[in-house]
Amino acid sequence: MLLSTKGDYGVRAMIDLAKHVGEGPVQRSEIARRRQIPESYLDHLLAQLRRAGFIRSTRGPHGGHELAKPADDVALLGLLEALEGSLTPLGCLEPAAGDEAAESICGQNWVWQEIYDAMRARLDAVSLAELVEHEREHERQAVITYNI
Amino acid sequence: MLLSTKGDYGVRAMIDLAKHVGEGPVQRSEIARRRQIPESYLDHLLAQLRRAGFIRSTRGPHGGHELAKPADDVALLGLLEALEGSLTPLGCLEPAAGDEAAESICGQNWVWQEIYDAMRARLDAVSLAELVEHEREHERQAVITYNI
DNA sequence: GATGTTGTTGAGTGATTTACTCAGGTATGT
DNA sequence: ACATACCTGAGTAAATCACTCAACAACATC
Numbered sequence: 001m002l003l004s005t006k007g008d009y010g011v012r013a014m015i016d017l018a019k020h021v022g023e024g025p026v027q028r029s030e031i032a033r034r035r036q037i038p039e040s041y042l043d044h045l046l047a048q049l050r051r052a053g054f055i056r057s058t059r060g061p062h063g064g065h066e067l068a069k070p071a072d073d074v075a076l077l078g079l080l081e082a083l084e085g086s087l088t089p090l091g092c093l094e095p096a097a098g099d100e101a102a103e104s105i106c107g108q109n110w111v112w113q114e115i116y117d118a119m120r121a122r123l124d125a126v127s128l129a130e131l132v133e134h135e136r137e138h139e140r141q142a143v144i145t146y147n148i
Numbered sequence: 149m150l151l152s153t154k155g156d157y158g159v160r161a162m163i164d165l166a167k168h169v170g171e172g173p174v175q176r177s178e179i180a181r182r183r184q185i186p187e188s189y190l191d192h193l194l195a196q197l198r199r200a201g202f203i204r205s206t207r208g209p210h211g212g213h214e215l216a217k218p219a220d221d222v223a224l225l226g227l228l229e230a231l232e233g234s235l236t237p238l239g240c241l242e243p244a245a246g247d248e249a250a251e252s253i254c255g256q257n258w259v260w261q262e263i264y265d266a267m268r269a270r271l272d273a274v275s276l277a278e279l280v281e282h283e284r285e286h287e288r289q290a291v292i293t294y295n296i
Numbered sequence: 297g298a299t300g301t302t303g304t305t306g307a308g309t310g311a312t313t314t315a316c317t318c319a320g321g322t323a324t325g326t
Numbered sequence: 327a328c329a330t331a332c333c334t335g336a337g338t339a340a341a342t343c344a345c346t347c348a349a350c351a352a353c354a355t356c
Contacts, residue, residue: 001150001236001237001238001239002149002150002237002238003237003238003239004313004314004315005314005315005316006314006315011256025331027330027331027332028331028332029331038315038316038317040316040317040318041315041316041317043332043333043334044316044333044334046332046333047332047333047334050332050333057331057332057333058323058324058331058332059322059323059324059325059330059331059332059333060323060324060325060329060330060331060332061324061325061326061329061330061331062324062325062330062331063323063324063325063330063331063332064331064332065332076256076259088149089149089150089151090149090150090151091149091151108159108224108279108282110282111224111270111271111274114270115266115267115270115271118263118266118267118270119263119266119267122259122262122263122266123259123263126259131256134256134258152342152343152344153343153344153345154343154344173302175302175303176302176303177302186344186345186346188345188346188347189344189345189346191303191304191305192304192305192345194303194304195303195304195305198303198304205302205303205304206302206303206352206353207301207302207303207304207351207352207353207354208300208301208302208303208352208353208354208355209300209301209302209353209354209355210301210302210353210354211301211302211303211352211353211354212302212303213303
């Protein structure tokens, strides 16, 4: 299943921050409420995002989180890898520290390496800004549907 | 991690069967030994492959398993899906019985749908016969390296 | 037709991962 | 000081993974 809730929640939180850029820090409680994410879980994801350099956080009253760089400069690939670790479908692609596992399905890895590369390239070509744009588009559609 | 040992072991077992086609049924103990797969675990995988129509099994002394159709007609995609279930990276692609989960990361699923389709297309284009050929090639390489 | 060899099935189990929660601590504004 | 936020690490219930075990069913051969 490649993607867990971490990648899901984390990306959604980033979209939320991107949508409120320029309004000062956004608090985790707001994000959690708007995106239906358990607040105490979101804490950890925000910490990961901060350590990876995607967001800046300020403490104290009126503190919160904000994007560390413009949404155009954030690729979906980097985000997901920061949240999920490697996205490799196999485990034997990307040689780990103690290199082994060269056997087994890695005999078929020429297929998977190709698929993996294509996947990463595609994810790297999608920016956070595009995700925001798509969500806005989706919202407009939903409103229209509702009005009919 | 998308692929577990099931897909790995199962495909390797199929390659083994394909390599010994025409020699009568191959016993699970032979496959297990040659491919380093726990025999009692392999049992379940062979059962899955049989139910999916990939192999035929005969019981009793000199029984064993053999390919149900020529290796050219077996695509890697079908094999892996029979062994692993769906290969979807998300869970919200391929609408399940009780259709929901349309929320969450599925907002970004336009990206993933594309990646998923490309992946399936690539896997569908690889036949068991090709995997066998690749393994033979790999063995030749290994022998040459060893001789140097 | 008894015996031994093979495949078939389902239940069970220890280890790992997932998706969290909780209980503290630390920094910051008023 | 004190309230308000973020920060960190430990812990945990549920699910999944990678198997094992035990009993059974079919077949071949003597």
